[in-house]
Amino acid sequence: MLNAQLIPDTVALVTLIALLEVFRRRHPADRVRLWLIGMLWIFVECVARMFYERHAPYHRFLHVIALDSYVIAGTIFVYSAHRNAIPWTTRFVVHAVNVLPMVIIAAMYGAEYRGSMLPYYLCCAFALITGGLMATVFRSSLSSRLGTYLVFRVLIWGPTIGFLYTHEVRAAVYWLLATLFLAAGISMHQMLERSGAGKLAIVAGFTMWAFCFGTHPFVSDNGFWGPIMSRFWDLQKFIIMVGMLMVLLDEQIAHNHSLALHDDLTGLPNRRLLEDRLAQAMARAERNGSSTAVVMLDLNGFKRVNDTLGHAAGDHLLCQFVEELKKAVRTADTLARYGGDEFVVVVGDIVRGQPVDRLVEAMRRAGARDYEVQGHTFAVEAAVGAAVFPEDAGTVTELLRIADDRMYRNKPLRPVTGGISSSDLGIPIAK
Numbered sequence: 001m002l003n004a005q006l007i008p009d010t011v012a013l014v015t016l017i018a019l020l021e022v023f024r025r026r027h028p029a030d031r032v033r034l035w036l037i038g039m040l041w042i043f044v045e046c047v048a049r050m051f052y053e054r055h056a057p058y059h060r061f062l063h064v065i066a067l068d069s070y071v072i073a074g075t076i077f078v079y080s081a082h083r084n085a086i087p088w089t090t091r092f093v094v095h096a097v098n099v100l101p102m103v104i105i106a107a108m109y110g111a112e113y114r115g116s117m118l119p120y121y122l123c124c125a126f127a128l129i130t131g132g133l134m135a136t137v138f139r140s141s142l143s144s145r146l147g148t149y150l151v152f153r154v155l156i157w158g159p160t161i162g163f164l165y166t167h168e169v170r171a172a173v174y175w176l177l178a179t180l181f182l183a184a185g186i187s188m189h190q191m192l193e194r195s196g197a198g199k200l201a202i203v204a205g206f207t208m209w210a211f212c213f214g215t216h217p218f219v220s221d222n223g224f225w226g227p228i229m230s231r232f233w234d235l236q237k238f239i240i241m242v243g244m245l246m247v248l249l250d251e252q253i254a255h256n257h258s259l260a261l262h263d264d265l266t267g268l269p270n271r272r273l274l275e276d277r278l279a280q281a282m283a284r285a286e287r288n289g290s291s292t293a294v295v296m297l298d299l300n301g302f303k304r305v306n307d308t309l310g311h312a313a314g315d316h317l318l319c320q321f322v323e324e325l326k327k328a329v330r331t332a333d334t335l336a337r338y339g340g341d342e343f344v345v346v347v348g349d350i351v352r353g354q355p356v357d358r359l360v361e362a363m364r365r366a367g368a369r370d371y372e373v374q375g376h377t378f379a380v381e382a383a384v385g386a387a388v389f390p391e392d393a394g395t396v397t398e399l400l401r402i403a404d405d406r407m408y409r410n411k412p413l414r415p416v417t418g419g420i421s422s423s424d425l426g427i428p429i430a431k
Helices: 004-026 030-051 059-080 088-110 118-137 139-165 169-191 197-219 225-233 235-261 271-288 302-309 311-326 357-366 396-409
Strands: 291-300 334-339 342-350 369-373 376-389
Touching: 004 030, 004 235, 030 059, 030 235, 059 088, 059 169, 088 118, 088 169, 118 139, 139 169, 169 197, 197 225, 197 235, 225 235, 235 271, 271 291, 271 334, 271 342, 271 376, 271 396, 291 311, 291 357, 291 396, 302 311, 302 376, 311 334, 311 342, 311 357, 311 369, 311 376, 342 357, 357 376, 376 396
Parallel strands: none
Antiparallel strands: 291 342, 291 376, 334 342, 369 376
C-alpha cells in the first residue's frame, strides 16, 4: 500500500536531484557525479519506504532495499570526499571492503533473520580483520589517514559487537548507519575548502542524519519523542541537497570571478588584477619606506611567428615564454599579461633609491632563448622598460605609462639567448 504522506517529500527530492544534475552538466567533476549517485540511492530508499508497511507483502524485501540504500549512499558520500591524492583503486578497494559487512548485516536485519547470531559475528570479524589488512597493505597510500582509519574502525565495530552481544540487532544496524553518515559529514568538512553556508549545511545535515540514525531504535516507539524525531527524519536530506547546490553555486561564482581577473590563455592576472596588485604594492611600499618596481616586457619577433604559422602557434609560444618568465619571478611578486605579447612584473620591497638595472637585465634575459613551435625554431627575446615608485611616479597609471615608454625606447634589442633563475635577480630586498 502506498504511503501518500511521503509523496511531497519524494517530489521535492526529485526536484533537487534534477537541479544537481543541471549543475553536474555545467560542473563536470567526479565529486558532483558521486553526490548525484549518492542522492539517487537516497531516492531509492524513499521509494522503498513509500511502499513499506509492516506485515504487508514484500515488506522484508522493501526493508532490505531501504537499509542497504542508506549503506551504499553513505559509502558513496564518504568516497566522494576523499582527495585524489589517494589512488582511486586504493579508495575503491578500501570502501568496498568496508561496505560489504555493513550491507550483509543490514540485509539480514531487514529480512528479519534471527536464527543465529553467528552470521552477524562473522561479519564483524570480517570487518575487523580486513580493516587491519587494508591498513597494512595500503599503509603508504593512507599515510596520515592511517590513525584516523583505525580509530574509526574501532568506533564503528566495537559498539556494534556490544549491541549484538545483547541481541540488540536493530541498535547495531542503526549504529552502523549513524557512524557511516557521521564519517561522511567529517569527510565533507575536510574536503570542502571554501567555508560558507553551503559547507555548513552539508556538515550539519550529515551530523543530523547520524543523530537520527543513532537515536532511532530508542525513541521511535516513544509517544513523545517518536513523532518529533519523525519530523527530522526527512529534513536532513534536503538540508544536504541545498548545501550541495550552494557549494556548487559558490564555486561557480568564484570561478567566474577568477576568469574576470585572469587571462584565459596563460592563466596570469589580467590588467584589472594587475592594477589592483600594483596599488596594494605601492601602498605597502609607502608604509614600509621601500620602493616598488614595474617592469614591462614586449616580445620582439612575436609578430613573425603569428604571420608565419598562425595565431595558434603564437599562443603556444606565449605560453612557453610565460613558463620561462615565471622562473625569474619571485612568489611574492606579480606577473601579469598586459595585453597581446606584453607582460608586466610588479616587484615589491626594494630598498628605496637602489638602482633596478640588474632587475631589468634579469627580466630581459629571463625569456630570451630559442623556442620550438610546430617544428620551427624562433629566437625570441623581450624589450624591457621599468618605472619605480615613488622615484618615477606616484600613481598606477603614470608608473605603467613610464614603463611602457621606456620599453619602446629599448626596441629592438640585441639577441640574447639563455634562461635565468630567480636566484640571479640580484634584487636588494628592504629590511
